[in-house]
Amino acid sequence: MRTRVDVFESIFLVFLGLGTLVGIVVIAYTMYNAYKYRDNGDAKDDDTLPTVGELPTGGKGGKKLFLSFGISAVIVISLVVWTYGMLLYVENPEDDFEEEPIDVEVVGDSFAWHFEYENGVQQSGTMNVPADHPVAIEVTAGDVWHSFGVTDLRVKADAIPGEYDETWFIAEEAGEQHEIECFELCGDLHSDMTGTVEVNDMDGDEFEQWLDDQLTLDITIETHDEEAITNVTDENIEVQLVHQNNDEYDADLEYTRDADDFDDEGTVTIDEIEQGGEYELLIEFEDDEFDTIEDTVEVTSPASETYTVGDEEEEDDDEDENGDEDDDDDEEETDDDETDDGGDDE
Structure with missing residues (x-):
């Protein structure tokens, strides 16, 4: 199949070739007549030559003029028709496509x-x-x-x-x-x-x-301390991804995953997406241990989303309680040391 480059190069080369040929013929014929009818100083007695003020009566010159105009017209019209056909191909080549574009x-x-x-x-x-x-x-x-x-x-x-x-x-x-x-x-x-x-x-x-392959979505779920969800819970996780305009497509653009599909890093991949666009994402936990996640994600290229679950305040409280217990233990150890030191001094 011809490309646009092929078409325009063909048009250029044809015009260049014909233009060069016509230019050579015209210049050669002009030089020939300039040489043939040059003024060499010899006057010729010819009754057929017109005098000053007299109109030419015609002759072979008229036939040459008609012939030159006829050839020029044929060349120009042929070029116009051929070029128009080539440009029509450029404008509407669908019938000539060998493969679906x-x-x-x-x-x-x-x-x-x-x-x-x-x-x-x-x-x-x-x-x-x-x-x-x-x-x-x-x-x-x-x-x-x-x-x-x-x-x-x-x-x-x-x-x-x-x-x-x-x-x-x-x-x-x-x-x-x-x-x-x-x-x-x-x-x-x-x-x-x-x-x-x-x-x-x-x-x-x-x-x-x-x-x-460009339509993939990686979903990672982790806790606030960046621990993978697969390491903190054994309950079932249901992930549902639905295209916002699902009803407008012949295919059913709805995808689901469960806990078995997550890897050790807490990531699940949806890689069979057939149509890009905006999707509604719903992540539910079976025993309501964590809050349901609802989001709108755009999948028009390889994408990844990370979601954090759990109550950050509760985790902070747990850390504080653990910290307070450690502080109490440290204080008790310090008091004991001081008592022991005092006894040794006595």
């Missing part, structure tokens, strides 16, 4: 570029794409007018608040990085509004798996 929404906002993939994974500054695979993007803006552009990939799309401009590209070479720029004067930090297209050495399926 990767969909990415691009948002220009606050002098930075933000990217969201179809499964909800979000990135800022860097857009990861697979090598030699079509990428379809929708470009918009969150504040003022911007213009998304990647010169190396011949990509440019307006970013206008409330509107979406669609375009596409294919990055062929794995390991390369292409600079993203803003081509619309958008404010004081316009020149700093840059980003990177990073081309990964993956095929389409591998990249889809990589995107799925």
